Amino acid sequence: MSTASQSYYDRKGLLATLGRDGLLQIILIANTIIMLAPIVIMVFSAFKTTPQIFQSPFGLPDFTQIGNFIKIWSETNFLRYLVNSFVVTGASMVLILTLGTMAAYAIGRYAFTGANFILMFFLAGLTLPLKLAIIPLFMLMRDLSILNNQLSLIFVYTAMGLPTTVFIMTGFIRTLPSELEDAARMDGASEARIMWSIMLPLVRPAMVIAGIQNVVPIWNDFFFPLVFIQNDDLKTLPQGLTTFMGEYTTDWGVLFSGLTLSAAPIIIIYIVLSKQFIAGMTSGAVK
């Protein structure tokens, strides 16, 4: 490269010097830094004392200092919130996958009058913002005497999860071949037996997609616990976090480690299963 051609590139500007792929590469790297920096700062700060955070907010901490975490573990209800989130999310997921598979199987596998109407009935729930129906939901939960009870959350999450689950799984179940079923039917197997032993194992991939699509918003939800749950012992993690953040406003080390502890489970699962996560969470939008 002579100096002459060097200056020629300079005149053409950044794009010519780097090539368009170079420019795109810079955009990607810059974006990745912006995406990761807040999370890295959060995790680093979790291992610092409050004065250390203020003095060197970007410095590498001593990762053996786990005083903040011990404080959270022993002084707050964090563990209880975590268990509550597991219970509510777990129960909702079992119900969503069971009921969703039942409905999708009936719609996708049998030709009967009204099948299309029933599918439409489920799909109608897809884009309606249920948040706006919170007043009637609140009254309904009160009338069912399950306000301040985890059942209220489990029921709402189950209902919210069913439309996408039925949608994803009906589409998938329709693509499955019917030869196996017909053969089993000839051999005299009952419909329940065919569903359980032959079809369900084939449906598993769609269940994983539907499961991921529902588990993340349910695990992360804050709005419904805010309205339905008052008792501190019943709070879920995102809701408990607000209590906790309110108590430790000046102890930033503890605040950051609370955020880190709350984020850790889902970040770890996401990094391990990123491909399934991305497919699951964007599947409703990518047809």
Added chain:
Amino acid sequence: MPQLRMTGRGLWITILIVPPMAFVALFIVYPIISAFAYAFFDWQGLRRLDFVGLENFHTVLFVEPYRSWTLNAFKNNVIVFFALMVLQNGLGFILAYALWRELPGARFHRIAVFLPVVLSTIIVAYLFKLFYHPLFGVVNISLKAIGLGGLAQPWLGQSGTALWSIIVAQAWHMVGFPTLVFLAGMQRIPGEILDAVRMETESEWVKITKVVWPLVAPSATIVFTLLFVGAFNWFELPYIMGGLDGSPFGSTDVLGLYFYRTAFGNVSAGQQDFGLGSALAVLIFIFIALVATVVTVRLRAREIQI
């Protein structure tokens, strides 16, 4: 025998279909229909009193101070929507285009761009609230470190910057979603079309505007609609970062927050009004449904089928 088989099958289908339908009917359909009915009554706390017709709607739209609150929240929602359209969906499109070229490290970049999406909104809200702290937050500390200390300010504490600071946090949280939806749309463009275009033009700009963009229109319709619905019932971030009353001075108030405050606000202060809250919910709901339907139909009509 066929008769018997039919009834057995009918019963089996009923067993499969009724429980899931009951859940959706009881916890989605019934509450949404009731939300409309509730708006026509006068309420005292949790007690329903008289039928008042359209009075609740009239109050939230035309009677002060409700009128100003409604307009202010709506105005802020419009700002939020257009800002996120550029920041979240616009950046998402550029990032998707960059990822699509499969440059070295693309896999890693894809994992990174979607990582914030899996975090709880509450975590994001508190994280950024700490970052925006006027004295100790990393935003101001960074500005001072690079010699731009003059730009340091109480980001969430003044009405000029508060809403925008929350919007930036929202864009950081969710930009990965449109990115990956756009990317999926680009990956469905057949190779032959791209080869043909490559023969025709060298210009990257022509390629993007005349080929890629029209062909990812279905993805665009989806991300626009979801952003619209999401922006107009935005709640968690402004609730945590700006507070229930949209402080400072209502600058971070949005419809979702205003609706929640009207319905469930401070009970002891007598601010709980299910009638006005329901009227607001119905208005927001109709607005979202109407615009989303019109826009979706219009965008769909412009889409090109591959």
